[in-house]
Amino acid sequence: MTAQVNNLANLLSSTKEGFQFADIKLFVGSDRSTTAEELQEEVHKAVSQIRLGLVKPVDSIDKGIAKTNIGRFLA
């Protein structure tokens, strides 16, 4: 676990030149039995994918998503 923690610290520090790591925040899942270690493991997985370029960023989450007029629900 110490090696993972050290690796996580190194990953968080490895940002673009001229920048420094300033903050991290999490959106936890619904499994209330998750331990702190398990959560940390997921954070490590997520940070690795982002910092090491293992996943490509997406241009759009929902651009052009079909819209609905709220008036439909006000009658």
Added chain:
Amino acid sequence: MTALKDMIAAFRGRSEFPIEVEEVRDWLIKFGMQDEITFYPIEVNPGRLRGLVIRDRSIARPYAESLWMLSIGFWHKANPCWQRLVCCKEMMHAWDAQSSCVDNIAELKALCENLSSSLDMKDLDEAVWSDHLAVYKALAVLAPMEQIELLRKNYENGKITTYQIALLFRIPEVYVNDLFNPIYKRLVDCLVEGKYLSRPHNEPATA
């Protein structure tokens, strides 16, 4: 610093929904909150972690404001409603006070411990507090109170369902009933006016 209420005001008067995540991102970049916001579809166990944000700040430059980068990870197989809420919630951390920032490994370990334990108000620290509040800030943007009030009568008399409301705003259905709770309305008023942003509930706000 441009406030959450300015963002909400920018989307006021809408009749077409949902508000796109890109609109929120573009507003934050345009009005100087953040300089770069990037979304990454990641592989995680969503029961444990739905998403996260890493904030990086430019190293201090004389006579220049800091630049900020947000890298937001969201579970790549989440349905669009969850992807949207996760991304929007993480963008809300653009407003986090310095005192709630988690910028070292010891604080991150503490955050993991606090978020994974059962909710005990006396153990809330600013980082945990800001995480919980950011979800409600995101909902305040994606499902504006102005429109919630328009829908209230038909929601209360059962003419529209929580599923229909979730689909209108493209938010997870599990949050819809919360939106019509009078306590939620008071919380949004507090968040929008900037009160209680960085304090536990039992500490008085400053004037």
